[in-house]
Amino acid sequence: MTAGGMSVVFGLAVGLTASLALAEILSIAPGGYIVPGYLALNLDQPARVVATIGVALATFLLMLLPVAVRVGALAWVSSGPPAAVTFEPAVAWVAPAGYLLLRLLALMGGRLPDRTTAVALFGGGVLVAIGFATLALGRPAGLRLAAPLLAAQAALAIALSAGSEPLMTAASTWLWLLLIPLAGLVSVRVAGGSLAEMLTLVNLAMVPGSIGFLALWLGGLALGASGLLYGIIPVAFAVLLLAIAALGRARGVRSISVEPASIWGGVLLVIAAIPIIAMNPIVLPAAATVRLVPRGTISATPFEIATSPGAWPALLVTLTTGVLLGIAGWRLRDRLPLRRARGIIRWRISWPSWPPVRPPAVPAWSRYLLWGAFLVVVAVAVARP
Amino acid sequence: MIVYFPFVLFAAGLLIAYGSAGLPRQAATIAMVAAGSWSLVLLVDPGSATWAIGPIIATVLLPRAGQRVRSNFEGLTRRAVTLTVAMLVALFAATRLPIGENPILLSAVPWLLGAVGTAWFTSPIDEPERLQGQALMIAAVAVVILSAVPADPLTAGVAGAMALMPIAGGRGRIPGPVRPAFSGVLLLTAAGSAVLAATGLVLGPISLGDLSIDVGGPVLLASAIVLVVGSAASAAGIEWAALLAVLALVAAAPALRWSALAALVAVATVLERDAERPAWLAVGVVGLTPVLQALASPTWSARVQAVALGLGLVMMLFAARAGMLRVLVLPATTLLVMLFLPSLSPSNAVRFQWVAALGAALLIARPLLSTLTGESPKDAIRDRLLAGLLLLAIGARDSFGLGELAVILLLIDLAIVRVDDVPGPASGWSGRLILLARSNWPPSATFAGATLAVIGALQASLVLGLLAAVMFAVLQLAPLLDRQALSPGPDRPHSSLRWIGPVVSVACGIAPAMLLRMLRL
Numbered sequence: 001m002t003a004g005g006m007s008v009v010f011g012l013a014v015g016l017t018a019s020l021a022l023a024e025i026l027s028i029a030p031g032g033y034i035v036p037g038y039l040a041l042n043l044d045q046p047a048r049v050v051a052t053i054g055v056a057l058a059t060f061l062l063m064l065l066p067v068a069v070r071v072g073a074l075a076w077v078s079s080g081p082p083a084a085v086t087f088e089p090a091v092a093w094v095a096p097a098g099y100l101l102l103r104l105l106a107l108m109g110g111r112l113p114d115r116t117t118a119v120a121l122f123g124g125g126v127l128v129a130i131g132f133a134t135l136a137l138g139r140p141a142g143l144r145l146a147a148p149l150l151a152a153q154a155a156l157a158i159a160l161s162a163g164s165e166p167l168m169t170a171a172s173t174w175l176w177l178l179l180i181p182l183a184g185l186v187s188v189r190v191a192g193g194s195l196a197e198m199l200t201l202v203n204l205a206m207v208p209g210s211i212g213f214l215a216l217w218l219g220g221l222a223l224g225a226s227g228l229l230y231g232i233i234p235v236a237f238a239v240l241l242l243a244i245a246a247l248g249r250a251r252g253v254r255s256i257s258v259e260p261a262s263i264w265g266g267v268l269l270v271i272a273a274i275p276i277i278a279m280n281p282i283v284l285p286a287a288a289t290v291r292l293v294p295r296g297t298i299s300a301t302p303f304e305i306a307t308s309p310g311a312w313p314a315l316l317v318t319l320t321t322g323v324l325l326g327i328a329g330w331r332l333r334d335r336l337p338l339r340r341a342r343g344i345i346r347w348r349i350s351w352p353s354w355p356p357v358r359p360p361a362v363p364a365w366s367r368y369l370l371w372g373a374f375l376v377v378v379a380v381a382v383a384r385p
Numbered sequence: 386m387i388v389y390f391p392f393v394l395f396a397a398g399l400l401i402a403y404g405s406a407g408l409p410r411q412a413a414t415i416a417m418v419a420a421g422s423w424s425l426v427l428l429v430d431p432g433s434a435t436w437a438i439g440p441i442i443a444t445v446l447l448p449r450a451g452q453r454v455r456s457n458f459e460g461l462t463r464r465a466v467t468l469t470v471a472m473l474v475a476l477f478a479a480t481r482l483p484i485g486e487n488p489i490l491l492s493a494v495p496w497l498l499g500a501v502g503t504a505w506f507t508s509p510i511d512e513p514e515r516l517q518g519q520a521l522m523i524a525a526v527a528v529v530i531l532s533a534v535p536a537d538p539l540t541a542g543v544a545g546a547m548a549l550m551p552i553a554g555g556r557g558r559i560p561g562p563v564r565p566a567f568s569g570v571l572l573l574t575a576a577g578s579a580v581l582a583a584t585g586l587v588l589g590p591i592s593l594g595d596l597s598i599d600v601g602g603p604v605l606l607a608s609a610i611v612l613v614v615g616s617a618a619s620a621a622g623i624e625w626a627a628l629l630a631v632l633a634l635v636a637a638a639p640a641l642r643w644s645a646l647a648a649l650v651a652v653a654t655v656l657e658r659d660a661e662r663p664a665w666l667a668v669g670v671v672g673l674t675p676v677l678q679a680l681a682s683p684t685w686s687a688r689v690q691a692v693a694l695g696l697g698l699v700m701m702l703f704a705a706r707a708g709m710l711r712v713l714v715l716p717a718t719t720l721l722v723m724l725f726l727p728s729l730s731p732s733n734a735v736r737f738q739w740v741a742a743l744g745a746a747l748l749i750a751r752p753l754l755s756t757l758t759g760e761s762p763k764d765a766i767r768d769r770l771l772a773g774l775l776l777l778a779i780g781a782r783d784s785f786g787l788g789e790l791a792v793i794l795l796l797i798d799l800a801i802v803r804v805d806d807v808p809g810p811a812s813g814w815s816g817r818l819i820l821l822a823r824s825n826w827p828p829s830a831t832f833a834g835a836t837l838a839v840i841g842a843l844q845a846s847l848v849l850g851l852l853a854a855v856m857f858a859v860l861q862l863a864p865l866l867d868r869q870a871l872s873p874g875p876d877r878p879h880s881s882l883r884w885i886g887p888v889v890s891v892a893c894g895i896a897p898a899m900l901l902r903m904l905r906l
Contacts, residue, residue, distance in 0.1 A: 100839065100854055107847050367754055374699075374747045381736050382685075382692045 012037035097154070098176035101161055102290050110291020111164035118162040125159025126234045128152075133241035141197070141249040146186040149204040152242055153179055153212055156235065160219045165226065166293040167307060171218035173287040178211045178278065181268060188261040193254035199265025202325065205246035206239045209321035211272040213239075214305070214314065218298075221309045252329050273318035276300035388427055392490040395420035395497060402501075406453040414444045414517065417498060421528050424494035428484055429535040435542035436531060440524035443548045447513050447520070456510060467508045471500035482680040484532055495532050499525030507662070519551040519651045522665065526672050527644035533679040536638045537595030544640040547648040550629065554652035558622030567624055568616040575612035582606040590637055597637040607634050607720035610793065611713065614800045618712040626652045626709065630717035634724075639675035646721065647672070649714055657708025664704035664714060671697030671718065674725065691733035695740030698722050698779070702748060702772040705799075706764045712800045719796055723779060723789065738780035738845065742852055745773030749856070767863035770856050771795055771831070777853045778838035781845035788841030794834030802830060835860060 015037025035052075042048045105111075112118040132152035139145040157179060160172035182203055190196040206212040216239065220232045256262075271278050279300040287293050298307050305312045398416035401409060422437035456464075479493035502521025509515035527544035536544070559567050581588070582605035590597050600608075608631045615627020626649060633645040647668050654661040674690045681689065698719065705715035729737060748769045775795040781788030824831070839857050843850030 100843070100850075103840075103843050104847070104850070107843065107850070367751065370747055370750055370754065374743055377743045378692055378696055378740055381695075381740050382689055384688075384736065 011040040015040060098157070098179065101158065102173065102176065102286070105161060105169075106290045110169060112162060118164070122159045122162035122231065123234075125155045125157075125162070126238060129155035129159065129238040130234065130241060133238050133245055136245035137241065137248075139245070141192065141251065145245065145249055146200065146204060149242060149246055150179070150183055150186050152238065153182070153204070153206065156206075156212070156216070156238065159235070160215060163219070163222055163226075164291070165222040166287070166291065166297045167218050167222035167225070167309075169291050170283060170287045170293060170298055171215045171222065173290065174218065174279070174283045175212060175215035177283055177286060178215075178268070178271070181264070182211070185261065185264050185268065188264070190259075190261045191255070193251045194259075194262070195253050195256045196259060196261035196265055198250060198253050198329075199262055199269065201246045201250050203265060203268050205243045207243055207247070207321055207325075209269070209272055209314075209318035211268055214272060214275060214312065217312050218305075218307070221307055225309055247325075250329070252332075269318060269322075273315045274302050275305050275314050276302055279305065388488055388491045391420045391424040391427065391494050394423065395494050399501060407449050410449045411444060411447075414521075415441050417501065418444060418521075418524065421495050421498045421524070424491055425528055425532055427491060428487055428532045432538040433531055433535065433541045435538045436524075436528055436545035438542055439545035440520060440548040442546075443520040443524075443552060444517065446549075446552050447517050449513060450511070460508075460510070464504070464508045464510070468501070468504040471504045471507075472497060475500035482533070482676060484680060492532065495525060495528040499529060503665075506665070516551050516555070520548040523550065523644055523647045523651060524548040526647045526668070527640045530640040530643055530672070530675050533676045534639050536640050539594045539596050540638045540641055543596060544638070544644045547629075547641075547644040550648035551651040551655075554623065554626070554655040557625070559624060561622075564622065564624065571612045571616035571624060571627055575609040575616070578605045578609035578612065582609065596641075598635040599637045600635055603724060604634055606793075607724065610720065610796065611716050614712055614716055614797075618801050620656055620709055623652060623655075623709070626713055630713055633717055634720060642721070643668070643672040643675065646714075646717060649717060650710070653709035653714045655709075657710060659708075660704035660706055660710065662704075663700050664710055667697045667700035667704060667718065670700060671722065687730065687733055688736055691729050691736045692740055694722050694725060694729075695737045695744065695780075698776065699740065699744030699747065702744070702776065703751075706768070716796045716800050719775070719779065719792065723792060726779070726782070734780070734782055738849060741776040741780040742849055745776040745852070745856070748772050748776075749859075765863070767860065768799065770860045770863055771799055771835070773856050774835055774838040774853060774860075775799070777842045777849055777856070778834075781838075781841035781849065783841050783844035785844070787837045787844065791834050791837035791841050794830045794837065798830040798834055 015035070018036055039049055039052065042052075112121065129152040132148040132155060136145055136148040136152065139148060153175065157172055157175040160168055160175060163169070163172075185200055185203065188196070190200065203210050203212070206216065216232075216235060219235070220229070223229055223231045279298065284293060284298065296308075298305060300306075303313065303315045305314055395417050398413040398420060401413035402417065405413065418437055418440040421440075422434050425433045425436060475496035476489075476493055479496045480489055483489065484492040498521060502518045502523075502525055505514050505518030506522060507518075509518060524545060524547075527541075527547060531541055531544065581600075582603070588600045588605075590599050592598075611630040611634065612627050615624055615630065619626060629645050629649040629652065633642050633649060636642040636645060647665075650661070650664050650668050654664065670693050673693050677686045677690050677693070701715060701718045705711040726734070726737070749766065752764055752766050752769055775792055778788040778791035778795065835857050839850065839853040842853035
């Protein structure tokens with residue numbers, strides 16, 4: 001072996017040893033075991049070393065970016081003037097909510113205890129979705145509209161979680177996971193009539209070609225395979241209401257500018273068009289933690305999603321929907337937004353004013369009952385074999 | 386016959402103490418302590434007599450008034466009933482936990498000493514008697530454990546010296562010019578402990594004479610936490626109390642460990658007496674574990690220990706609403722319980738989980754009930770929810786240790802972040818950072834701790850997970866329920882280092898996410 005070859009082997013061995021020792025002592029696996037050796041071998045080329053460290057630093061900062069954005073947004077929004085990001089913590093709550101639901105399902109082996117519970121969860125979820133979609137009909141464009149639309153999609157995700165079929169599990173996982181970036185998009189305050197607003201509304205409308213509709217399609221296939229296709233009727237009704245509420249407030253695209261929100265919304269539509277981007281690396285592994293998803297249940301290609309009951313030409317549908325919406329927007333550009341122009345629905349839905357409620361009188365000694373009950377439980381815990 | 390002499394001396398001392406004032410009463414109290422020491426010598430070995438030095442000095446330092454304090458019928462009745470009940474409980478405990486073949490009247494003397502201390506503390510006739518009661522209670526904690534788990538002379542002496550702490554808490558203040566330097570030393574020590582803990586080095590027990598301290602990894606981390614809390618959030622001048630918490634954590638001898646914790650409670654309640662009785666009850670219940678371990682029948686010892694740990698923690702969380710009880714005693718007790726939990730068997734761990742879960746529900750139900758009964762709630766529902774999540778997290782023994790991580794984050798949140806007064810309207814970056822640190826937003830310790838608590842509880846069981854999830858959900862509505870938070874709260878110790886709370890909160894909110902990301906969890 002040459003001297004250069006020896007130095008390569010020696011450098012890699014020392015680097016690997018140091019990395020393994022670090023991992024053993026700190027119980028934290030370094031990003032790459034090979035990196036120290038690689039750096040040692042390139043010490044005679046400072047530019048390469050600096051570039052490597054620079055890329056690593058940039059990656060690290062990128063990981064911190066979401067937190068930095070939130071911190072910055074809070075600082076900004078506290079100052080009074082309209083801020084770019086509303087700090088309604090939808091994105092913060094959707095993520096743990098989705099995790100919790102999927103985790104609970106996993107603990108139950110991927111299926112609910114009995115059919116009655118499953119039907120109740122499905123029905124309840126769809127009813128809540130219809131309720132939020134109806135509420136959205138009375139909301140003006142902007143954040144007040146987006147919040148109930150997002151909540152309706154979350155309710156549909158809960159409804160889809162009721163099924164025990166692998167397809168249904170994949171559908172609910174897809175919807176839960178992609179609701180998180182959608183919630184983030186909704187949190188961004190955008191200008192009226194901008195491209196970003198239109199993309200946000202399209203994503204919220206659950207029209208064919210959007211990320212939400214793909215989940216409904218998968219869920220519909222699962223229901224059809226179980227002989228429960230009629231279950232899709234109330235879901236379709238909810239989606240119809242969502243589409244009316246969202247697209248009815250669309251003001252057309254009057255300005256096109258490249259801004260984070262429009263890129264974000266565009267990326268979500270690209271994922272809907274080419275679902276393989278998210279399906280294979282994220283959704284199917286996550287669904288597999290909930291229940292067994294047999295290999296081949298869903299196969300994704302760049303153009304479509306194929307399942308045993310049928311295939312979904314995602315790219316084609318998204319492009320078609322985009323073209324149709326574009327044509328419709330161009331033809332109707334003088335009458336947008338449709339619902340305000342025609343006054344189809346002028347519901348003013350608001351929270352009812354509650355009569356003053358006086359809590360029932362509870363005697364002061366009732367707190368001793370609480371402690372007594374607790375001590376009884378403690379005694380039972382001691383006595384229990 | 387000689388084995389009954391300690392009891393006779395104790396009984397004589399008790400009668401004289403109740404029937405006299407001034408020096409005779411002081412001498413009678415010293416006689417009761419001497420009886421305890423004599424009993425210890427006969428039960429264990431003569432070297433243990435060093436325990437008595439501390440309580441005797443404490444009694445000497447607490448002079449009694451020459452004239453008897455006038456009392457009324459109600460006061461006398463209350464004192465008599467308190468003493469009788471305490472004595473009966475002590476005798477019951479002594480009969481249930483006999484020490485070998487020794488007569489009950491001999492082994493009951495340490496318990497009776499604790500009963501007298503409890504009675505004086507619960508129904509004191511004046512302030513010196515209350516302090517004397519605290520000193521006797523601390524001394525009794527030490528002597529009862531020493532009689533069950535013997536220790537060498539130096540350890541016994543230091544454990545007994547803890548009885549001086551109620552007096553030190555009332556009189557001992559670090560001078561103003563020295564305080565920043567002392568806080569800095571505490572912080573440096575904490576940093577050193579944290580670094581040592583992070584490296585995972587296994588350090589063996591360190592012995593100073595026969596005084597042995599354990600500085601294993603978790604203990605170092607726990608010590609670092611209480612040192613940071615002690616320097617950042619202790620009341621002005623008594624930052625040294627953090628050292629008592631550290632002693633409780635590192636002491637290898639159970640007698641020293643639990644007497645140090647009792648001394649910490651005494652120091653903490655010098656300023657904030659609102660919930661001192663539940664706090665003492667908690668120390669008494671948790672401090673029973675080593676006695677049960679040594680003396681109780683194996684058939685029921687383990688399960689009572691598990692329940693005692695759970696009950697004691699619930700009581701401490703109930704008591705630690707404000708002041709030093711919250712910033713120092715709560716972390717020390719919780720971390721001590723956490724260090725004990727791995728020794729529980731799976732079935733007893735489930736027992737602990739049930740007590741913790743019910744305790745969590747109780748803690749939350751109390752303030753809600755207060756609003757219904759028309760009382761002004763003394764504590765924020767938000768704090769109670771965090772305490773409930775802490776109880777659920779500590780019971781969750783998940784394989785990744787997420788529950789333990791959640792406990793530490795929630796402790797930091799309760800003890801450091803929320804101690805100072807709520808700042809006024811946010812102005813500038815400092816105000817915004819404080820608002821962020823005290824919020825439920827993702828970069829704060831609250832969010833990280835609560836989320837990890839839910840995940841940890843889910844790993845333990847479905848029911849605990851659901852309960853934690855419900856608490857997490859209600860936590861978001863807590864600001865609507867905490868109307869009394871707008872009114873001035875109870876006095877809380879003010880931090881000398883105001884920035885530490887917010888910075889620690891945000892750092893603790895971010896660090897677990899990064900760590901979990903690196904661990905690929």
